[in-house]
Amino acid sequence: MSAEPVGGDVNSMSLYPFLTSSEVDVDAVLRQVMRSTEDKAREIIALRGEVLERDRSELIACSASMAERFRQGGRLLTFGNGGSSTDAQDMASMFLHPGPDSTALPAFGLTSDIAVVTALSNDVGFDVVFARQIGAFGRRDDIAAGLSTSGNSANLLSAFDEAKRxxxxTIGIAGDRGGKMAESESIDHLFVVPSSSVHRIQEAQTTLYHALWELTVLALASNADTENGSAARSFQEELG
Structure with a gap:
């Protein structure tokens, strides 16, 4: 290869052989990438299994509470920062646009309106960007769900306090050891993904809120079909 290096250390260059002038064993690099991918896949599978085993009962209890709020006319308000903001919007979209075979449930992400987010951040402060929206829009029967990989986001903690008041x-989805979210008395249901890797945390968190959506739908169905109890049994058996 004739291309000159464009920066970075030797290890990073070995992962991108087209950027270096030295001879690189491309097959060896591809084998290394394959092993790395397989290791990551095994890691997230094991992590999801650990979370499921530990939080099985909490997932069912939380989804039952969510279903009760939805039955009373409540709405789901989701929020997060950075990548967790994207996940929060995805969570809201899942409840609102579940597909042709499920009933849509009222939900929206508090980061979706960029005008509101930037106005509050600029005029008041970023720490209140979610709390102010919950104060303006939140109703007693609503659900507030916040996602964070660290569990330490000040604006999430303020939002949970406002929602609790x-x-x-209130539902918190965090990572590592839960951070300050684990110390908060304003969170009714807290799910913590025990990993120090942001990537693995977010992958497992995605699985968590998918499970919450599915179990909430089953809980709603169990209430509407109590005569034969089939949906109720499905609800209890969903997690194994």
């Missing part, structure tokens, strides 16, 4: 059901 207003009687909303």
């Amino acid at each position: 207003r009687g909303l059901l």
Whole structure:
């Protein structure tokens, strides 16, 4: 290869052989990438299994509470920062646009309106960007769900405090050891992905809120079909 190096250390160059003038064993690099991918896949599978085993009962209890709020006319308000903001919007979209075979449930992400987010951040402060919206829009039967990989985001903690004061059901999804979210008395249901890797945390968190959506739908169905109890049994058996 004739290309000159464009920066970075030797190890990073070995992963991108087209950037270096030295001879590189491309097959060896591809084998290394394959092993790395397989290791990551095994890691996230094991992590999801660990979370499921530990939080099985909590997932069912949380989804039952969510279903009760939805039955009372409540809405789901989701929020997060950075990549967790994207996950929060995905969570809201899942409940609102579940597909042709499921009933849409009212949900929206608090980061979706960029005008509101930037106005609050600029005029008041980023720490209140979610709390102010919950104060304005939140109703007693609503659900507030916040996602964070560290569990330490000040604006999430403020949002949970505001939601708790207003009687909303509060759900936290965090990583590592839960950070300050694990110390908060304003979170009704807290799910913590025990990993120090942001990538693995977010992958497992995605699985968590997918499970919450599915179990909430089953809980709603169990209430509507109590005569034969089939949906109720499905609800209890969903997690094995």
